[in-house]
Amino acid sequence: MNPGIVDWHVSYGFSPRQRVDASRERVEKLLAAHGVGIALMHHLEGLWYDPLSGNEALLTAFAGTPHVPVCTVNPLEGEERCRRAFAAACDRGARFWRLYPKEQGWDMGHPVAALILDLLREGRCCLLMDSDAKGIQAALDLARDEVPVVGSLHFYDSADWSLRLRPYRSFYPTTRLLHGPGTLRETARIFGDRLLFASGAPFGAVASSLALLDEVGEAVRERTLRGNARELLGRFGHGD
Amino acid sequence: MVIDVHGHLGRWSFPMDDPGPEDLTAMMDRLGIDRCILSSSRALRYDLEGGNRELSGSLRSGGRLFGYITANLHYPEESIAGIGVLEGERKDTGQARFVGVKIHPMIQNRRFDTPAGFRVARRAHESGLPILIHTFGSPMETPRQVLPVLREIPDLRIILAHAGGFDWHLAADMAAAGENLYAEICSSCTSPDKLLQLIEAFGDRRVLFGTDATLFHPGYALGMVRDADLPAESLSRLMGENALDLFRFQP
Numbered sequence: 118m119n120p121g122i123v124d125w126h127v128s129y130g131f132s133p134r135q136r137v138d139a140s141r142e143r144v145e146k147l148l149a150a151h152g153v154g155i156a157l158m159h160h161l162e163g164l165w166y167d168p169l170s171g172n173e174a175l176l177t178a179f180a181g182t183p184h185v186p187v188c189t190v191n192p193l194e195g196e197e198r199c200r201r202a203f204a205a206a207c208d209r210g211a212r213f214w215r216l217y218p219k220e221q222g223w224d225m226g227h228p229v230a231a232l233i234l235d236l237l238r239e240g241r242c243c244l245l246m247d248s249d250a251k252g253i254q255a256a257l258d259l260a261r262d263e264v265p266v267v268g269s270l271h272f273y274d275s276a277d278w279s280l281r282l283r284p285y286r287s288f289y290p291t292t293r294l295l296h297g298p299g300t301l302r303e304t305a306r307i308f309g310d311r312l313l314f315a316s317g318a319p320f321g322a323v324a325s326s327l328a329l330l331d332e333v334g335e336a337v338r339e340r341t342l343r344g345n346a347r348e349l350l351g352r353f354g355h356g357d
Numbered sequence: 358m359v360i361d362v363h364g365h366l367g368r369w370s371f372p373m374d375d376p377g378p379e380d381l382t383a384m385m386d387r388l389g390i391d392r393c394i395l396s397s398s399r400a401l402r403y404d405l406e407g408g409n410r411e412l413s414g415s416l417r418s419g420g421r422l423f424g425y426i427t428a429n430l431h432y433p434e435e436s437i438a439g440i441g442v443l444e445g446e447r448k449d450t451g452q453a454r455f456v457g458v459k460i461h462p463m464i465q466n467r468r469f470d471t472p473a474g475f476r477v478a479r480r481a482h483e484s485g486l487p488i489l490i491h492t493f494g495s496p497m498e499t500p501r502q503v504l505p506v507l508r509e510i511p512d513l514r515i516i517l518a519h520a521g522g523f524d525w526h527l528a529a530d531m532a533a534a535g536e537n538l539y540a541e542i543c544s545s546c547t548s549p550d551k552l553l554q555l556i557e558a559f560g561d562r563r564v565l566f567g568t569d570a571t572l573f574h575p576g577y578a579l580g581m582v583r584d585a586d587l588p589a590e591s592l593s594r595l596m597g598e599n600a601l602d603l604f605r606f607q608p
Contacts, residue, residue, distance in 0.1 A: 136526065137550040147549075147584060271545065276372050294545060296577040298384075298570075299374035317547075322584035325547040328576025331387070 119183050121154015123346035124323070125245065125267055125291050126315035127184075130161030130171070139319050141178065151323045153316075155346070155355075156184045157245060157267075159215050163189040169198070172206045185355055187213040187245055191221055192229035199229055203236050212353045215245040218252055225255035234259035243267065243353055250278035257285045265289055265349060269315055272297035279307055289349065291315035292326050292341060302332040305341065313349070314342045358597035358608060360392045361385070361575065363489065363518055363541050363567025366415055367398030367408065376571040378415045378422060385421065388575055390568075391597070392421050394604070396459035396489070398572075400427035409439050413446055416454040423452075423604075425459035425489055428481075431466075433473040437480045444484050456604045457481075457516075461491040463498045470502040478506045478513055487514035487603060489541070494524030500531055507535050514603060516565060519544040525551045529558035539603065541567040542595075543578040549585035552595075561591040565599050 129144045139161060148156055158179055163171025172188040179186045188206040190199040214237060218224055225231075225248070237244055238260045245267045246256060253268045260266070265287045270278045271294040282288045290308050293315040295301040305312050314330075316323040330338045368375055376384065385393060395416075400408025409427055416424045426443045428436035446454045458481040462468045469478075469490055481488050492500040500517045507515060520528040520540040528540050540555045540563065555564050566582065568575035587595065601608060 135523070135548070135550075136554060137548055150584075272373065273371055279372070296545065296573045297369075297371055297373035298376055298574050300372070301574075303372065319550065320546070320548045322547040322549055322581040324583040325577045325580030328580045329574055331576065332574070 119154040121183070122152050122314060122342045123155045123157075123350070124148065124153045124316050124318065125157045125313045125346065126269060126293055126317050127156040127158050128161055128318070128320065129158060132161060132320075133165055135320070137319055144319050147318050147323055151327060153323060154183055155350070157187050157213060158184045159187040159189065159245075164217050164220060168194070169202045169205060172202060172211065176206065176209045176211060185213055185350065186211065187215045189215050189217065190233055191217070192223050192227045192233060193221060196229055196232055199233055200236070203233070203240075207240055212241070213243050213245065216256075218246070218248050225252050225259065231259050234264065237264045243349070250274060250281045253278070253288065254281055254285070257282070257287055260287070262287045265352075267291060267313060269293035269317070272300040275300055275304070279304065283307060289313050289345075292329055293317050293321060295329055296325070299332065301329045305333050305337050309337065309340070311345060312341045313346050358392075358601065359390045360394070360566065360597045360600035360606070361390050361568045361570065362394050362516065362565045362600050362604075363543055364393040364395040364570045365398050365401075365572055366395050366412060369398060369572055381571055382419075382421060384570065384575055388579060390575060392423065392606070393570065394423045394425060394456060396425040396427050400429075401459070401461050401464050405429045405432055405435055406439060409443060413443060413454055416448060418449050420448070420450050420452065424455040425457045426455045426486070427459045427461075428477045429465050430460065430462070430469070430471060430473040430477065433476045436477050440480050440484060440486070444486065452607075455486075456606075457487045457489055459489050462502065463491055463493065463495070466497070468497060468502045470505045474502075475506060475509065478510055482510050482513040487516060489516045489518050492517045492519055492528065493522040493544075494527060498522075500528045503538070504531065504534055507538060511535050512537055514539065516541050516603075518567065520551070520555055522546055525555060529554055532558035532563070536563075539563045539565055539599070541565045542581065543567040543569045543573065547577060547581035549581060552581055552585040552587075556587070556591060556595070561594045562599055564595055565603070566596045
């Protein structure tokens with residue numbers, strides 16, 4: 118069993134919009150310094166340039182490592198390219214996907230987004246997506262609450278999302294933006310068995326997200342850092 | 358000595374804890390923060406005079422919590438009068454309760470590079486008080502709005518709160534604008550690269566540690582510092598020495 122922390126939001130590659138060293142070596146060093154043993158890793162090439170080549174590079178780079186590659190498609194590229202990128206990654210075993218509506222400038226009303234959600238549901242995949250609460254709700258609705266959706270939502274909007282997303286059993290919030298005093302504790306109370314640890318490294322500090330966990334007791338901390346994640350990963354064949 | 362130069366007391370419109378002064382000092386104890394300089398959220402968001410007065414009461418005793426006098430650029434007369442009254446207030450230890458002036462263009466919907474901003478800046482300068490100004494990437498929050506004021510009053514000490522937030526390059530690009538311009542590091546963006554690049558641009562004597570407590574959990578900014586893995590000398594300047602000099606605190 119990998120005893121490490123599971124981090125649900127880690128990037129690597131080249132960062133074109135902020136000068137950040139997102140090289141694989143640097144990112145793995147940051148993770149290792151804090152005992153992160155499993156990272157849900159996405160490639161910035163897929164986000165900013167080419168999902169197909171980004172996914173291929175990602176799947177090759179992390180094959181045989183404890184980290185979990187998170188592939189992507191971009192609805193703005195249209196139905197055919199999305200289908201092709203999805204099929205290519207699925208053929209190599211990809212089950213975890215990330216969408217970037219905010220960064221790429223589209224929303225869940227985009228017709229290709231609906232198609233992607235169908236593909237994810239039919240392929241029994243897991244979706245990671247940072248969006249506002251309405252965007253995550255739309256993804257959950259499109260997937261009929263059958264695709265687990267892991268999302269980092271800002272505590273500024275927690276009045277909205279904590280109520281809006283509570284009924285969805287497939288919604289998994291992360292700790293990444295719960296830095297208002299008491300907001301992680303409250304999220305753990307509401308979504309306890311689904312709260313997942315995420316840092317956003319290297320765009321966020323792993324130590325920052327870890328610091329927030331001093332609001333909860335040891336049992337919740339352990340569940341958030343490892344237990345809830347292992348349960349979800351296990352559903353997709355990333356078990357111990 | 359760890360000094361948090363960016364804190365608040367008062368209420369925020371989010372479903373979160375509302376830490377009071379005792380809660381804040383307990384958090385500081387837990388995290389190893391010795392002093393915190395605060396502004397009143399009531400003064401920032403609503404009632405300038407009432408908020409500053411309320412904060413003054415919370416600063417009366419002890420040697421750990423200090424204040425910024427909030428200015429509201431829609432009310433320059435009142436802001437200037439507030440500086441006149443509050444700058445002389447002392448703690449029961451004899452130290453000044455207020456050690457700077459706070460300006461928040463976004464919350465108050467008015468930029469600093471306006472006639473009102475210049476007036477408040479001149480008054481702060483007259484009293485030797487540094488100004489902490491909220492900055493992010495939008496036109497209302499841009500760090501660049503301090504440049505006209507700095508050109509007129511080059512020895513006014515100005516701290517760019519959040520250092521532009523996610524757009525820290527905006528702050529870093531201005532580092533050469535004057536030796537009295539400082540960057541403060543906290544925001545929802547905790548990339549260690551932000552801190553490293555600010556130190557690269559400003560040098561390690563003009564970057565300051567802040568947390569945004571009690572709006573943010575103070576451990577969030579501490580985590581950013583930890584992951585930046587700074588050399589010991591730079592770390593001790595960031596965490597306290599620079600603030601000791603800037604605010605003319607006794608160690």
